[in-house]
Amino acid sequence: MAAGFKTVEPLEYYRRFLKENCRPDGRELGEFRTTTVNIGSISTADGSALVKLGNTTVICGVKAEFAAPSTDAPDKGYVVPNVDLPPLCSSRFRSGPPGEEAQVASQFIADVIENSQIIQKEDLCISPGKLVWVLYCDLICLDYDGNILDACTFALLAALKNVQLPEVTINEETALAEVNLKKKSYLNIRTHPVATSFAVFDDTLLIVDPTGEEEHLATGTLTIVMDEEGKLCCLHKPGMFPPLQS
Amino acid sequence: MEEETHTDAKIRAENGTGSSPRGPGCSLRHFACEQNLLSRPDGSASFLQGDTSVLAGVYGPAEVKVSKEIFNKATLEVILRPKIGLPGVAEKSRERLIRNTCEAVVLGTLHPRTSITVVLQVVSDAGSLLACCLNAACMALVDAGVPMRALFCGVACALDSDGTLVLDPTSKQEKEARAVLTFALDSVERKLLMSSTKGLYSDTEQCLAAAQAASQHVFRFYRESLQRRYSKS
Numbered sequence: 001m002a003a004g005f006k007t008v009e010p011l012e013y014y015r016r017f018l019k020e021n022c023r024p025d026g027r028e029l030g031e032f033r034t035t036t037v038n039i040g041s042i043s044t045a046d047g048s049a050l051v052k053l054g055n056t057t058v059i060c061g062v063k064a065e066f067a068a069p070s071t072d073a074p075d076k077g078y079v080v081p082n083v084d085l086p087p088l089c090s091s092r093f094r095s096g097p098p099g100e101e102a103q104v105a106s107q108f109i110a111d112v113i114e115n116s117q118i119i120q121k122e123d124l125c126i127s128p129g130k131l132v133w134v135l136y137c138d139l140i141c142l143d144y145d146g147n148i149l150d151a152c153t154f155a156l157l158a159a160l161k162n163v164q165l166p167e168v169t170i171n172e173e174t175a176l177a178e179v180n181l182k183k184k185s186y187l188n189i190r191t192h193p194v195a196t197s198f199a200v201f202d203d204t205l206l207i208v209d210p211t212g213e214e215e216h217l218a219t220g221t222l223t224i225v226m227d228e229e230g231k232l233c234c235l236h237k238p239g240m241f242p243p244l245q246s
Numbered sequence: 247m248e249e250e251t252h253t254d255a256k257i258r259a260e261n262g263t264g265s266s267p268r269g270p271g272c273s274l275r276h277f278a279c280e281q282n283l284l285s286r287p288d289g290s291a292s293f294l295q296g297d298t299s300v301l302a303g304v305y306g307p308a309e310v311k312v313s314k315e316i317f318n319k320a321t322l323e324v325i326l327r328p329k330i331g332l333p334g335v336a337e338k339s340r341e342r343l344i345r346n347t348c349e350a351v352v353l354g355t356l357h358p359r360t361s362i363t364v365v366l367q368v369v370s371d372a373g374s375l376l377a378c379c380l381n382a383a384c385m386a387l388v389d390a391g392v393p394m395r396a397l398f399c400g401v402a403c404a405l406d407s408d409g410t411l412v413l414d415p416t417s418k419q420e421k422e423a424r425a426v427l428t429f430a431l432d433s434v435e436r437k438l439l440m441s442s443t444k445g446l447y448s449d450t451e452q453c454l455a456a457a458q459a460a461s462q463h464v465f466r467f468y469r470e471s472l473q474r475r476y477s478k479s
Contacts, residue, residue: 100338107339115425115445220346231446239346239430239440 011217018205025211032209037154039162046135047163047187051155053209055145057089060137060155062163066177067134069125077124077132081109083139083152090144090212101148108236109139109152112225116193116233118160123188126168131177133165146212149223149236153195163187191227195234198222274414274460279381279471281389287365289390293382295414297372300379302386306362314361319354321361326379329368340376344383347430347440353393362392373416374402376428376442381464388472397433399464401457402426405447413460427453431461433468 006013017023027033033054042048045061069076083105085093093099098106113119124133137159139152164184168177199210199218206222207214215221225234275296284290287303307320314321324345326337348364364383368375380400387394404415404423412419420426425445432439436458447453 100342103335103338104342107335110335111444115443117446220350227446231448232443232450233446235427235441235443235450237438237441238343239350 010213014201014214014217018201018207023207023214027209029205030208033211035154037158039158045159046165047159047161049155049158049162051151051158053147053151053154054211055143056141056147056151057143058139058141058148058151058155060139060152060159062159063136063138064133064163064165065136066126067132069129069132073121074129075125075132076121078134079113079119079121079124079137080134081113081137081139081156082106083109083141083148085141085144085148089141093144104238105139105148105152108149108223108234109137109156112153112193112195112234113156116191116225116227118157118189118191118193119187120190126177127170131168131170135160135163144212146210146215147197150195150197150209153193153225157189157192157194160187161189191229193225193227193233195223195225198224274463275416277464277467279385279467281385281471281475287386287390289386289388289392291382291385291389292369293378293385295374295378295381296416297370298374298378299369300375300382301367301369302379302382303365303367304362304383304386304390304392305365306390306392307357307360308363310359310361315359316354318358320352320357320359322349322352322354323361323363324348324366324383325363326366327368329371340379343376343430343440343442344379347380347398348383348387350439351394351396351398351432352387353395356393371417373418373420374400374414374428376400377402377414380430380440385468385471388468395434397465397468398430398439399433399461399468400428400430401460401464402428403453403457403460405445405449405453409449411453411456413456427457429454429457431458433461433465436461 021029036052038050040048041050042061046064047062048060050059067078083102085102087093087095126132137156139155141148164186167180167183171178198206198208199214200206200220200222201218203219210218223236226232278294280292282290283292284303287305289304292301310321322345324341326341327333328337366379366382377400384398402414404412404419405425406422407424425443425447427443429438430440
């Protein structure tokens with residue numbers, strides 16, 4: 001009976017639960033889903049983390065490579081994030097070039113890294129003007145059930161904390177880089193940004209950690225990223241969708 | 247009607263003073279708007295804020311591809327082209343922000359199974375680009391005659407390291423600022439439609455209040471320029 005009502009009038013079905021201050025999966029309005037983190041599972045990557053927020057699963061792998069720094073910032077390395085939403089995670093994504101959602105998520109993660117100063121880019125410098133580290137952070141969603149931005153931010157932070165960079169010295173005679181794989185050190189993570197996403201219902205109710213269905217029914221979403229000192233790194237409110245009734 | 251109206255308006259908030267064009271405190275740069283300047287799009291507008299200039303064209307309501315069709319409302323699409331180079335991920339992100347803002351105000355249910363396309367071309371960027379894009383998009387939608395429930399405007403503000411707020415920052419002010427916040431506000435209740443921030447900060451309410459006060463000037467400018475345009479015909 002309830003399944004029929006849910007198919008025909010999903011928003012009304014949902015409102016019945018919201019009136020009682022709870023949600024169909026039994027959570028309170030301000031409650032997060034069960035979160036699991038698995039760190040260092042990918043041995044071929046320099047750092048990795050798998051995050052599960054309920055059903056939403058995101059894995060982040062970080063690979064470090066050498067690069068030449070740009071001339072206007074000779075002592076700064078690079079952190080290059082990329083979010084991939086493959087067809088595996090949800091039926092709405094097709095294979096091919098990254099869709100809009102993946103690009104928006106990539107830009108969001110790049111903004112979080114830039115704004116929160118999670119890594120000082122000068123720490124990635126090996127030899128100013130000649131050699132710097134570039135960290136390629138690949139975030140792949142394995143299961144899409146809403147709240148992808150929170151999961152990605154968390155996976156990125158966990159993976160970066162797991163990264164170990166080998167010691168590199170520049171040989172003066174040959175001018176080549178010598179990598180000492182036996183001596184590795186962790187990155188200096190300066191802040192710990194945490195993202196919290198909300199779904200807005202009927203312009204008044206805020207729901208934390210929306211699932212895929214809730215995001216679809218909501219009038220809008222809001223994501224706030226804060227660091228441990230309470231400073232806001234990012235307030236991402238990509239507009240409101242018009243209410244369904246009008 | 248093929249007439250063009252060129253409306254100049256120097257807008258200053260009450261506290262903006264001084265011999266320099268931007269005094270300490272809140273003041274917006276010189277605005278200018280030109281409508282109906284392109285012949286092919288259904289509506290077009292060019293919006294200037296100081297030296298930042300964006301050209302917008304609107305096509306719609308028009309034919310939509312079956313794959314993108316929505317049965318009960320119009321499909322809104324926004325294309326943002328940068329001044330130099332190919333559009334990248336940052337442009338996609340801004341397109342999403344502008345599209346969601348337009349979707350919140352455009353009455354799409356009056357034109358189901360159609361498409362409304364807003365094309366924005368950056369002509370020059372001297373700070374507050376996203377805000378200028380939003381203003382140009384709104385003026386172009388009005389020029390095209392797309393039904394909307396409210397007008398919207400974009401206001402950018404920059405917070406520098408000692409906490410002073412500067413509205414409508416130039417590129418130099420944006421680079422030196424600790425945080426740059428862009429808000430989209432609607433004209434009916436000054437409600438926040440969209441917000442996009444860059445940098446570390448802690449006080450959103452003060453910035454939002456300043457942006458809401460500044461948006462009054464922008465809406466007054468819209469009203470004056472439209473009045474001037476339609477009173478001629």
